[in-house]
Amino acid sequence: MSQNTAIRILLVDDHPVILEGLDALLACAPGVEVVAQAETGLAAVEAYARHLPDVMLLDLGLPDIDGIEVIERIRKKDSQACILVLTLRSGSMHVQRAVQAGCRGYLLKNARREELIEAIKTVHRGGRHFPAAIASRLAERRSAETLSAREIEVLNLVAAGCRDKEIASSLALACRR
Numbered sequence: 001m002s003q004n005t006a007i008r009i010l011l012v013d014d015h016p017v018i019l020e021g022l023d024a025l026l027a028c029a030p031g032v033e034v035v036a037q038a039e040t041g042l043a044a045v046e047a048y049a050r051h052l053p054d055v056m057l058l059d060l061g062l063p064d065i066d067g068i069e070v071i072e073r074i075r076k077k078d079s080q081a082c083i084l085v086l087t088l089r090s091g092s093m094h095v096q097r098a099v100q101a102g103c104r105g106y107l108l109k110n111a112r113r114e115e116l117i118e119a120i121k122t123v124h125r126g127g128r129h130f131p132a133a134i135a136s137r138l139a140e141r142r143s144a145e146t147l148s149a150r151e152i153e154v155l156n157l158v159a160a161g162c163r164d165k166e167i168a169s170s171l172a173l174a175c176r177r
Contacts, residue, residue, distance in 0.1 A: 006031055006032055006033035007031060007032045007033070007054045007055055007120060007121065007124045008033055008035045008051070008052075008053045008054045008055070009026060009032055009033065009034050009035060009053055009054070009055050009056070009057055009120065010034075010035060010036045010037070010038065010044070010047055010048060010051060010053035010055070010056045010057070011023060011026075011034055011036070011037045011038070011057050012037070012038045012039075012041075012043075012044040012047075012056060012057065012058045012059060012062070012067075012070070013039065013059040013086075014039050014040065014059065014061065014062050014063050015039075016039065018059075018109075019037045019039070022034075022057065022086075023037065025113055025116070026117075029113075029117050031121070032117065032120060035051050035053055036050070036051045036053065039062075039063075040062055040063055040064045040065075041062040041063075041064050041065035041066065041067065041069060041070045042064050042065060044056070044058065044062070044070050044074075045070060045073050045074060048074050048078075048081070049077070052078075054082060054124050055082045055083075055084055055120050055123055055124050056074070056081065056082065056083045056084065057084050057086050057120070058070060058071070058083055058084065058085050058086065058087075058103075059085075059086060059087050060085060060087040060089050060094060060098065061087065061088070061089065067085065067087070067098070068097050068098060068101050071083050071085075071098060071101035071102050071103055072101045072102070075101065075102035079102075081102070082104055082123045082124055082126075083102065083103045083104060083105075083123075084103065084104060084105040084106075084107065084119055084120060084123050084129065085098050085103045085105065085106045085107065086107050086108075086109060086111070086116070087106075087107075087108065087109060088108065088109050090108055090134070095130075095134055104123040104127070104128050104129070105119050105122065105123045105128055105129035105130060106129075106130050106131075106134055107119055107129070107131065108131070108134075111131070115131070150171075153171060154167060154171070157170060157171075
C-alpha cells in the first residue's frame with residue numbers, strides 16, 4: 001500500500017444502523033475507505049467478488065448463511081483474503097471456528113474505534129489481531145484439544161530423556177517390541 005492508497009473495506013452486518021455507524025466511523029479514519037456494504041452472507045460473497053476489497057469486516061450472525069460459511073466460501077476462491085470478524089459472539093467455539101475458516105482477526109462490537117482501525121491495518125499488512133482475552137481463550141482451547149493429560153505425561157518423560165521401557169514402567173504400561 002502506498003502512502004496515498006487507502007485500505008479498501010467491505011462492511012458486512014445484517015443491521016443497517018451498524019453498517020451506517022461503521023461507515024461513518026471509518027469515513028473519519030485516514031487511510032481507509034469503505035467500498036461496499038452487504039447485509040446478508042450471500043450478498044457479502046457476491047460483493048467480495050465484485051469489489052475485491054483489501055479487508056472485509058464481517059459479522060458472524062447473518063440471516064441466510066452465517067459468517068463462518070462466508071469466510072469459507074471466500075477463502076476457497078481467494079486464499080489471501082483478509083477477513084476481520086466484528087461480532088457480538090465471544091464464545092471460544094465461535095472464535096475457533098472463525099480462525100479455522102480463515103479469518104485473520106476477531107473483534108467484539110464493544111471494541112474502541114482505535115482498536116478497530118489498528119486491527120484493520122494489522123490484517124491488511126498480513127498480521128493477525130485478537131484482543132488479549134480472546135487470544136487467551138483461543139490458546140487454552142487449542143492446547144486442551146491438542147494433547148491429552150496422558151500425552152503430556154509421556155512427552156515430559158521423553159523430554160527428560162527416558163527410554164520407551166522407562167516410560168512404560170513409569171506409566172504402568174506394557175512396552176511391546
